[in-house]
Amino acid sequence: MQNYSISELARIFKITKYTIRHYVDEGLLSPEKNSVSGYYTFSETDLYRLYQILTFRKIGYAVKDIKKLFEQDNFTDVFRVAEAKVQDQINSLLATKRTIHTIIQSQENTKFDKIAFAERDDRFFNKCQTICWQRNS
Numbered sequence: 522m523q524n525y526s527i528s529e530l531a532r533i534f535k536i537t538k539y540t541i542r543h544y545v546d547e548g549l550l551s552p553e554k555n556s557v558s559g560y561y562t563f564s565e566t567d568l569y570r571l572y573q574i575l576t577f578r579k580i581g582y583a584v585k586d587i588k589k590l591f592e593q594d595n596f597t598d599v600f601r602v603a604e605a606k607v608q609d610q611i612n613s614l615l616a617t618k619r620t621i622h623t624i625i626q627s628q629e630n631t632k633f634d635k636i637a638f639a640e641r642d643d644r645f646f647n648k649c650q651t652i653c654w655q656r657n658s
Contacts, residue, residue: 524553524562533568534575541571547584549574549591580606 531538544550545561550570552561563571573596577587580603590599 522565524564525568527561527563530563530568530571534571536575544571544574544584547588549584549587577603 525533527538527541530536530541541550545552550563550567552563552567554561574587577590578584582590590596593599
């Protein structure tokens with residue numbers, strides 16, 4: 522079983538050593554501490570645990586909530602809920618993308634320098650006149 526230094530973990534996960542130390546201080550990670558040098562050494566189990574922590578953080582869980590999650594034996598249901606949450610976010614972003622696309626198309630197809638006046642006789646609109654504005658630049 523391979524051991525990792527805090528610098529190696531930081532490089533592997535592209536996070537700071539301070540973030541890893543924070544997770545150690547919060548009790549989310551429990552590496553061995555070298556009695557002579559005082560350096561932490563992380564096992565492959567710690568590596569996987571850090572991967573889980575970072576995944577939960579990316580999903581949006583707070584550190585205190587992650588602590589509660591680690592008290593459970595099985596994370597499968599938690600990840601199913603998280604997957605549904607992420608899918609909802611994706612759907613929301615796709616709806617926003619469609620709205621933006623519609624706005625872009627509307628702006629490309631609409632002439633903003635023309636005004637059409639209409640009058641109403643009873644129930645129908647009759648187009649009266651179109652005026653083109655020219656900008657004074």
